Amino acid sequence: MREPSEKQAITEIPRVLSKLLRIPEHEVTLEKHPGRVNSRSDLVASAAGYTFIVEFRTSAAKAPLLSALARISEYVDLFGPDTIPLIVVPYMGNVGQDLCQQSEVSWLDLSGNADIQAPGLLLRVEGKPNRFKRVGRPPNAFSPKSSRVARQFLLQPDRIFTQRELAQEADLDEGYTSRIVRRLEQDELIARTDERSLRAVDPDLLLDSWHEVYDFSRHEIIKGHIAARSGDELLRRIDQSLNQQNVEHAATGLGAAWLFTHFAAFRTATFFLRYKPSEKILQKLGFRKDERGANTWLVVPNDDGVFQGSEAQEEIQCVHPVQIYLDLKGHAERASEAANELRRDYLNWRQDA
Numbered sequence: 018m019r020e021p022s023e024k025q026a027i028t029e030i031p032r033v034l035s036k037l038l039r040i041p042e043h044e045v046t047l048e049k050h051p052g053r054v055n056s057r058s059d060l061v062a063s064a065a066g067y068t069f070i071v072e073f074r075t076s077a078a079k080a081p082l083l084s085a086l087a088r089i090s091e092y093v094d095l096f097g098p099d100t101i102p103l104i105v106v107p108y109m110g111n112v113g114q115d116l117c118q119q120s121e122v123s124w125l126d127l128s129g130n131a132d133i134q135a136p137g138l139l140l141r142v143e144g145k146p147n148r149f150k151r152v153g154r155p156p157n158a159f160s161p162k163s164s165r166v167a168r169q170f171l172l173q174p175d176r177i178f179t180q181r182e183l184a185q186e187a188d189l190d191e192g193y194t195s196r197i198v199r200r201l202e203q204d205e206l207i208a209r210t211d212e213r214s215l216r217a218v219d220p221d222l223l224l225d226s227w228h229e230v231y232d233f234s235r236h237e238i239i240k241g242h243i244a245a246r247s248g249d250e251l252l253r254r255i256d257q258s259l260n261q262q263n264v265e266h267a268a269t270g271l272g273a274a275w276l277f278t279h280f281a282a283f284r285t286a287t288f289f290l291r292y293k294p295s296e297k298i299l300q301k302l303g304f305r306k307d308e309r310g311a312n313t314w315l316v317v318p319n320d321d322g323v324f325q326g327s328e329a330q331e332e333i334q335c336v337h338p339v340q341i342y343l344d345l346k347g348h349a350e351r352a353s354e355a356a357n358e359l360r361r362d363y364l365n366w367r368q369d370a
Contacts (some may be wrong), residue, residue, distance in 0.1 A: 021107055021127060021149065022136055026073050029127045030062060030105060037131055037140050038065045047071070061096075062103070067138060069103040070096050077106040077113040077126070078204040079229060080222050084155060086120050101135045108147040112229075158200045159227045161320035165189060166197045167227055170217040171339045172326045177214045187322075188342070218328050220366040224339065233347025236318050238292070240311035241304045248272060248283040251312060255286055256333045265291035266334065267327045269344045270314070271355055273335040279350040280358040287314040287344070289323050289336060338363040 021029060033047035038045075045064040060071040070092045076082040090278040104117060104124040117124045117132065125131035129145035157163055165187035169178065178186075184194035198215065201207045206223045207215050210312070217223050245251035252272040259266045268276065270287030294302075294315055304313060318324075326337030335341065338359055345356040 022075065023073055026105065026107075026127065027060070030060075030071065030073075031064075033125060033127055033129060033131075034064050034069075035111070036063060037125065037127065037142065038067075039132070040065050043318075061100075067135065068096075068100045071103050072098045073105045074205075075107065077109050079112055079116070079226050080218075081203075081205045081223065082113050082116050084205050086106045086116065086122060089120075090104060101133070102139070103133065107149040113203055132369055151239050157230075158197050158204070158206075159230050161318075161322070163193075164227060165320070165322040166194060166201065167206070167223055168322055168325055168339065170215075171220055171224055171364075172337060174217055174220040177210055177216045179214050185217060187325075221364075224342070224364065228343055228346060231343045231346055233344050236289075236316045239294070239306070239315040239317070241299075241306040241313050241315070242310050243286075243303050243305070243313045245312070248275070248286060248312075252276075252286045252333065253284070255288060255302060255313065259288070259290075261300075262298055262301060264294065264298060265324075267324055267336045268333055269316070269323075269336045269341050269346050271345070271350055271352060273330070273333075273341045274345060274355040274359050276330040276333060276335055277338060277341070278355070278358045278362055282357045283350055283355075285312050285314060285348065285350065287348070289316050289318050291321070291324070293317045322335045 027047055031042050031047050034045050035042040045062065047060055047062045049060060060073065062069040062071055072085040072089055073086050084103050089104065089185055090099065092102045102122055103105065104122060106113065106124070106126050108128045109124055109126040113124070122136065123133040125133060128148040129142060131140050131142045133140040158167060166183060166189070168185055169186050175227060180194060180198060181191060183198070184191045187194065198207065202209070204226070206226060208218050209215060243251060243255065245254055252268060256268065266288045268286070268288050270285065271281065271283035272286040274280065275283055323336055323340050326339065327334055328337070329335070342356055342359055342364060343351040
């Protein structure tokens with residue numbers, strides 16, 4: 018079943034509330050708040066003596082839920098302490114449940130699940146299946162190829178794109194780009210300007226959403242060992258050898274992060290290679306396959322988009338800091354600390370920073 022629009026949700030919410038509260042559906046009223054009739058939300062539901070301020074989202078993805086939680090935080094002062102802020106989505110997954118629990122905000126989904134807590138009221142229903150599950154695979158905005166769209170917004174976070182410009186710079190056809198754009202719009206990660214061009218709503222949230230589902234292990238990773246006295250020597254030795262062999266490459270992971278920040282010494286050097294290396298290339302590198310004692314990861318990417326935005330750093334070609342940040346999720350050593358340092362210095366778009 019297709020995900021409901023807000024108009025459709027208005028007819029669904031009383032039905033779900035009546036079942037949860039075990040009252041007739043006609044005893045549930047739902048209307049726009051009289052003082053804010055021009056708002057797209059601020060729905061007020063009255064049932065069994067309780068008043069709910071409803072914030073509906075068509076998706077339970079992280080970005081729209083965060084925007085809903087931000088609006089919900091205004092409601093107590095606006096509508097008074099006797100109202101119950103309530104987030105409503107078609108189906109609430111584990112990520113959304115955790116976000117609402119951390120914010121101590123009640124929720125229900127149109128599939129019949131709920132977690133509503135207020136003075137004199139405790140409702141907890143779980144295990145109801147998703148009534149709005151799509152047939153076939155929904156468009157994944159962060160699949161290897163699709164993520165080229167998000168990448169453009171993060172490489173140029175202040176830029177406003179036309180959809181055609183976005184398709185051209187991401188090297189995607191316009192139809193495919195349109196589908197990914199719709200998904201990002203639905204998740205409130207990008208928005209249209211008055212001229213119908215596209216911009217990132219919040220680059221930080223866009224990066225967080227991508228990082229949440231990014232899986233470095235989906236690339237083809239060839240692990241082995243190259244003799245070197247330090248991580249820095251190893252990094253430069255690999256770069257020099259690949260240059261001499263005309264192998265297109267770019268460093269990522271801990272070594273690339275160190276080139277940008279000089280934070281956290283590293284042992285493992287990681288390079289993306291455009292193509293899978295031949296035995297001759299490996300031999301000239303002095304590379305010996307060895308998973309257990311590996312200090313070198315040669316990575317064949319699952320999409321060439323990883324090379325977009327690459328640049329030389331200390332004379333070594335590196336992927337863009339956005340890609341380094343994502344890839345550090347798949348590394349050990351001090352990868353988490355290195356990622357935080359890189360983000361603070363090179364990917365810091367927060368307005369309150």
